[in-house]
Amino acid sequence: EFDRVRWQVPMGFPSTLTALGDTMPEVSRMVDEMSDGRVTLQTFEPGALIPALGAFENVSNGNVPAAYSWMGYEWGQLPVAALFGATPFGLESQEFLAWMNFHGGDELLKEAFAPYNVYPIHCGTISPEAAGWFREEMDSVDKFEGLKFRAAGVGGEIMAEFGMSVTLLPGGELYQALETGVLDGTEFSLPTVDEQLGFYQVAKHYYLPGWHQPSTNQFLYVNMDEWNGLNAQTQALIENACMAGNAMALAKAEALQGAVLESFKEKGVTLHQYPEDVLEAFEEATDRVMARRSESDPMFAKVYESMKAFQAEHRTWKHLGYLPRDWGVED
Amino acid sequence: MLSSFILLIFSGYPVAWILAGISVLFSAGSIIAYQYFDVDTYFLTDWRIFGVMVQRIYTQMTNWVLVALPMFIFMGLMLERSGVAEKLMKNFVELFGRFRGGLGVAVITIGILLAASTGIVGASVVLLAMLSIPTMLEQKYSPAFASGIVASAGTLGILIPPSIMLIIMADQLSLAVGDLFMGALIPGVMLGLMYIAYVVLASIFVPSLARPKTDLPPISFKMVLSTLWAVVPSLGLILAVLGSIFLGIATPTEAAGVGALGATILAAMNGRLNKEVLKDVSIKTSITTAFVFGIFLGATAFAVVMRSLGGDEFIGGMLKSIPLSPEGIVIVILLITFAAGFFLDWLEISLILLPLVGPVVSALGFDLTWFVVLFALALQTSFLTPPVGFSLFYLKGVVPPSIKTTDIYKGVIPFILIQLLAVAMVFYWKDLVLWLPGVRYG
């Protein structure tokens, strides 16, 4: 018998954003259906209860039983969280799932959050984000100097290494900031999501790949006391629904990007892939930032090392086991 | 909850704290009902809801979109101190006082020009009343006509951008402030022109309403020049502020900060700026900002409690179940807004009602910018509708005793009708709102 559960679950993204924001509503529908209405996880749009960026804090304080967000937003409060949200030059979605479930990632996650009285559940992973929208072409590393850019999470700190001036504006304000030149560029999310926010009207250069965010992982934060109060069956229900959510989000995110990129071209946007030297410079900066952070934060170091160890082990397979990335897609 | 609010509001206790207090009382009631009487109270089962409120207060503090608000308030207060209004009045009366209804037209024009006072409606109404009511009565304007003109001209500022009302609405629905400013500009100026048209027509057809001034010297070139000289600086300031937003040179916050400085410089040019004025304007800015945010806090507490008790679903479901076309539903919402305006002020309505109806309207497939301007127009009437109409309150406080409350009520009726006509026009010609933001984005 499932517990009778009725939780308010505020979200960090509006449910209108494809794959980013519509996963949790879908998970809560699944939970509702499978429990025949006994377990209600009622989602709330960002701001309806708590602000978009307040998920972790409020679950931790016990103000809400659970909340749904992207962990990169916790950079100011719990830096290690950002690694789980997305790691620059880190794990892609399927690699992240592999690491989480079969290489100790999930245990580290629970360990990192236990002191904050939070039980996080991986509940949605999506394809790489784009590197960003720029008003000008970014053909060399020098061009980043002094650039006003919006970025979240670890990525932001790395871009700051290039002399970029990095802010974390909320999604809704980006359009105008870009238009007025308060920003020279911004990243936000997947091409489909970026399309919904209309950036293509005010910035005509779109850069890929999302080196700073090879996968984007969302989590359902559950207050530890609430979680421990559930019986095993109810816990399993929620965890399994989230696992289904992972598959669904990934499928949806992968399904839609190609068409959107094509439509950007029609709207006069130039699609760029960063040249190798730029990517290398970014990677170097990433190493610097990660080393610095690892020094001062042991938990951060532990998680990052575990990820890197998995990447190293996985490398041969990734290199030999797949067709080369540009196989058959050359223009 | 809503009805207890409307009842309590008449106790004369500050609106902000009534909202806040009701949220405490209802929380207490729900928690007791849940814990001791096993009543289903939806999500409201313990005091932790106040943790959520603290978080929401903090969100208000970090909401950088709203930084523009105190700056526009500062700018408005400074403009009032700058002596611009007195100068305009003197020149306009000299120039237009000789025509039928000319005085009234002058007052409304000043109302439009002062619209940069961004919705400190109280101050605009009082200032306009003190400037013009004695002169109008001297010219044998009917008391009702004169007070209607002042009350409505004083409220124009809340609609014509820059406007704190629009900033708050944009914030509530995550719209771009610039879009709303551009969207409201044409309807706002149109409304001002409709007021003017009414005043002119009324004084032509009912000469007893307003008599022209006869003791004026003939129009001279110098007079025109001096009028222009009075108009140009303030008009220039407003155009610069709006223009920089429109052209994408500055964000609303930047425009507000620069505008505030501009108004300060204007005051200095008129010889009105000194340490006292600066200090005074700052303190008034604090108080005005605080009263807006007091209601913000009250409304945020109120909204969280209502939402946790399932109020959102209830109202959303109710609106969607109205057996009408999408247009019909929007009309119903506007009627509710208009009706709510009799008892509540624009701020509470924007903070409580708008977040509830916004998603519904958007789900019906309407453009939210268009809807918000429509909503703002309907709301603006709340200043003019008794019993709770702030323009009326303020006006009553400063008019000579020869003008009775009934005169004021009678006087605003035509303006309320004009207001409704404007709502209808915007409803049918969406382009009145959408054309200008459209031009901007090409």
Next chain:
Amino acid sequence: MAEYNVDLNKVEEAVAHKAAVEYPRTLVSDVLEGTVEFFGKYTSLLWIALMLLIVANVLMRYTLGTNFIALEELQWHLYAVGFMVGLSYCVLHDGHVRVDVLAEHWHPRTRAVVEIIGLVVLFLPFCYFILSYAWPFVERSYRINEVSAAPGGLPMRWLIKSVILLAFTLMAMAAVARLIRAFSFLTGFPRERKPSSK
């Protein structure tokens, strides 16, 4: 030719829209109100600072082509302190909007009773609950050493978060002062303090 010189103090008076009943001053209320007044008066000057800061940021954006995150964050820090502390100042000067169409016809004593009930039943409980939940909110931020989520942003988030504590404490002080004064008006206790030579 008529001159159009308006006495702005009269404008203020008309706009202020006060509760209209003057309550007597007492010793304790004077001390409380003095504190609120002090904070309110000086934080008001932040608006001028904010104005200059915004203009400076704009100038820097156009002349140097760059912006400083810390200075931009400072904008909303100033705004937050300004309006939060302003709330209590507004209570003190009775600037919060009242709807007194009915109330203005009531007897001053009735109004004082309403005022007391409002303070005790509505306003003070709200302050109490906010304060009791704001404390762990600030304490947690301090404990985890929260900083701005933006690189180059301001450190010590607990400092700005504790403005909630300050603001609501000041508000509660202003409310208690009002309560004492309204009570003194009704019962004569605590004793009225004659305004000293001022």
